[in-house]
Amino acid sequence: MSLISLFLLPWLLPSSSSTFIDPGALFGCSEWENVFYPFGIRSEHSTLHEPYSGFDLYCNSSTNSSLKVLIGGSLIDVVEISLKGGYLSVLVDHAIRFGSCSRTSDRTPKGNLLDLRGTPYAFHTRNKFTVLGCDAMATVRDPLNGDILSGCVAFCVSYADKQRGQSHCSGVGCCQDVFPPRHQYATVELHSIRNLTKSMELRTNLSEGCNEAFLMDGNESSYADPSIKRPIVLDWSIGNKSCKDVPSPICGPNASCYNSSDGLGYRCKCNDGYEGNPYLDLQFAEIDQCKYHEHNCSWKCQSKGGRYHCACPPGTKGDGKKDGVGCTRDTYIEIGLGTGLALLVILLTIGFWFFCELKKRKQRKLKLKNFLQNGGLLLRQYVSENQFFARIFTIEELERATDNFNEKNVVGRGGYGTVYRGTLLPDGEVVAIKKSKFVDETQIEQFINEVVILSKITHRNVVKLLGCCLETHVPLLVYEFISNGTLSQHLHEQKRPTSGRLSWETRLRIAAETARALAFLHCKAASVPVVHRDVKSANILLDENCTAKVSDFGASRLIPMNQTHVTTLVQGTIGYLDPEYFQTSQLTEKSDVYSFGVVLLELLTTEKPLSFSRVGTVRNMASHFLECMEEKDSRVGVLEFLDRQLVWEARTALPVLAVAQLARRCLNWNGEDRPTMTEVAIELSALRRLAMQSEEWRDRRSSMSPRRLDAVDESMLNEEDRLLL
Known part of the structure; x- marks a missing residue:
């Protein structure tokens, strides 16, 4: 296959197609016939020149092996290439491990992620930093300044917790954290939480297996098996400078330059009205006949099928030409449009009214359902027995107080929820409204009991509970507002x-x-x-x-x-x-x-x-x-x-x-x-x-x-x- 034909083939593909292989299996060389420029395949029978350093793909056609990319002196299997998305998916095994499987006695193993320095690649934000194990804490640091880029903690009470953590990553046996953009290199430290808290001994039922920290594609869920290679996503871009810092980007004639959001350089995209590979000096766009040829249209010229014709404004008819019939008013169309528009307005008004009523009815049912699930009947019983000394708020009152829980009213975030500053109407009392992240439905009775007890507590050094709202999926608690921050801030x-x-x-x-x-x-x-x-x-x-x-x-x-x-x-x-x-x-x-x-x-x-x-x-x-x-x-x-x-x-x-x-x-x-x-x-x-x-x-x-x-x-x-x- 010639070089020109190799570059022309991607133009024959739909512009929305940017994935070449099934991520679940690696294709051989024969399936990788069409590769988007600036990527190119090198083999023992190909002399494709290197368009830009780092975009060469390697393939052994004699064995029909999988396509590989050279990073850090090693050839790595390629899973997927995206031109429109600007990413490259590869298979790697860069896990940091310790525990009964560790070969070293170091209690704080360290290692490096895939070294992308000197390449046009950077770690994509779709990746998730993942930790598998029990009582393990891992951090990813920037080797230049030591800043923590990512990290998380995996807890376990028993070995069964570790086994359960392999089915979903929720913090028990497994945890995940996002990975920041524009990074090509980082170091990983894996700690034992029990060592940090000076536990006297490790439980034997937790010593099975080993703790493991690695980077993987956030769309994957096969992190439970430590023996397999895991896919990671790399952002690719041209060079390491933005569009304004590059004198002449390599974009084609009908393409424009834009900065990579996750990478270090820039990429190209086709202008509106054009399609194809934005990095090639080729164009297959239709010529606008109205723009490049003279016409005698009285209102608007429209190109279609390589020709042009004159159009008339709505409500008129004719050939639209200056030297022809032109455009004349159509009274029948005006009457029909007026009648149709009036009927449409009436139907839309009736439909909107029905929609609002159905929405209000659905909201009332949902609030009643939440109120009952959150123990509303039990709380009403306490109120009737004069055992509840606080107020039961409606969700509308708290939404008005916080401007629909606007982010500008957030005064604190914690492990159990978010605290908003609100002003109750009409008296103007300033309160703190806590919106929890979750609630245990099996402990609703205990939750109501605790709310009742806390409402009775009156102490000058305890924040007073003013009331609660049970009409949301997670109950809201209303406290008195303390204005001078926390002791930790001071x-x-x-x-x-x-x-x-x-x-x-x-x-x-x-x-x-x-x-x-x-x-x-x-x-x-x-x-x-x-x-x-x-x-x-x-x-x-x-x-x-x-x-x-x-x-x-x-x-x-x-x-x-x-x-x-x-x-x-x-x-x-x-x-x-x-x-x-x-x-x-x-x-x-x-x-x-x-x-x-x-x-x-x-x-x-x-x-x-x-x-x-x-x-x-x-x-x-x-x-x-x-x-x-x-x-x-x-x-x-x-x-x-x-x-x-x-x-x-x-x-x-x-x-x-x-x-x-x-x-x-x-x-x-x-x-x-x-x-x-x-x-x-x-x-x-x-x-x-x-x-x-x-x-x-x-x-x-x-x-x-x-x-x-x-x-x-x-x-x-x-x-x-x-x-x-």
Whole structure:
């Protein structure tokens, strides 16, 4: 086959066809006769010149092997080529593995994705970064600056979970994340979550198989078999510059240049009215006779079949020529059009009215169905018995309050849902509306019971539940609006909601207020103890006076009076999660105590609980803190660990060390050795009172003359004053 015939063949194909093979099977060389330029086939019998570096395809016609492309010094099987979509699908095996199948003892294996540097290819956004395994966390990093490009975590409680995770990728046994555009190279790190949380031993039923991280086509679902090669999608483009940076793009005469959305360079496309390969110097477009030839049409000239004819405006008739009959009015057509238009307007009006009525009826049925499924009858029973002290909202009220849940009203996103800022009409009350991502239909009765209990809780340090809406697929909860952001924002973000950093006195007060709120939830003040299960700085809101407000009870659970714990699926935030709860799945009140201990460390260090920018055990702040406390001179080690600015503000290290010792007791691995939240709240309140009295005594002492200070009657001093003297 000649070179010209090879380039002309794609023009004979429909322009919408850009896929050559079934992605489920590799074709031999004989099936790859038609290849779009700038791609070209090279074999031992072909001397096709290289149009552009990296677009040569290789084929051994003697063995009729599959078509391959040369990337990174290796020939890789080609599955699909798309000219219109601008992508290339290939088969690769670049998985990073460890576990019982690993050949190395390294607990954090590292590897590289397919190296595309020096080629016209980049990773397509259709790819998904996938992790298979149990308790595995993988991240993809940019090797130049170390930024995390993608990553996810796969959890398992048992080996059966790992087997179930092979049928669908939902986070149990398998997880996936999107991959950003315009990247040609990246490194992969695969971690063991149990190693990060310092688990004492790995369960034997989880050690079967191995953990695996890889990149694959997001349209594929064959990720469960680790022995096969997986397809990935590559974006191809010309060069690595945009259209405006290239003096003369290689596009054909009736084509235009456009920048690749996922790649690094540009591609070509045919102009409107033309079709074919935009990279070739050929054109098969019809010539516009009206544009290039003189005509005598009085209104409009139209080209058709290589000829032209004159058209008349609607409502007129004739030949449309200036030197002929021209165009004259057609009264019959005008009468028919007027009558038809009137009937059409009447029919459309009636049809639109019927459509609106049917839509309203369908919406009413759907709202009633959701209301019943979400436990509306049970909630009405509580209302009739005066056990529900909140308001039941309609979906229309909340849609008006949030401008139909406009994105501009989003004030927070979390693992359990999205929080919107809304203004209730007509009183103008500002509220926070939480829209959950999912709800367990088997736990509706427990959900309603928790909503009723939370509606009864009135505490100055707990965000007040104002009501709920059950007319949507997922129930909506309405809380009071706290305007000053979260504790996490104040501690870790550069642009904080308030000016300046939180002082030592403010941090100690926030810790004491949060402890009082959790102690209140754990006690029987709300008739049934409530375990928050997701205590973290992001769930502690601050008002304009920096008063702490515990929020987000989406993961909370009730513990019956006659039980010490409940067995649940492990939920929470890595870095705050109780290791005992993580291993046993038994949730107790002491799980909140551990998470609160991590919050205390955040207040003492102004550092995040888990950060991959730190190395070794320092990544996990709780583990690093416990190591410092176990040193011979633990006081020196802890002082090096804490925020020195806080020690300076406290004027002495004693109160800061006292809070650190309290955090150490809260972070005991054994829940029985941890204090209760009531004990924590009492101790923090005592430390805060002592700090306030010490500050008052220092101010009093500084105002006395030396002689007067010596004359102070010691019997007039309280216990804290004597300690200071």
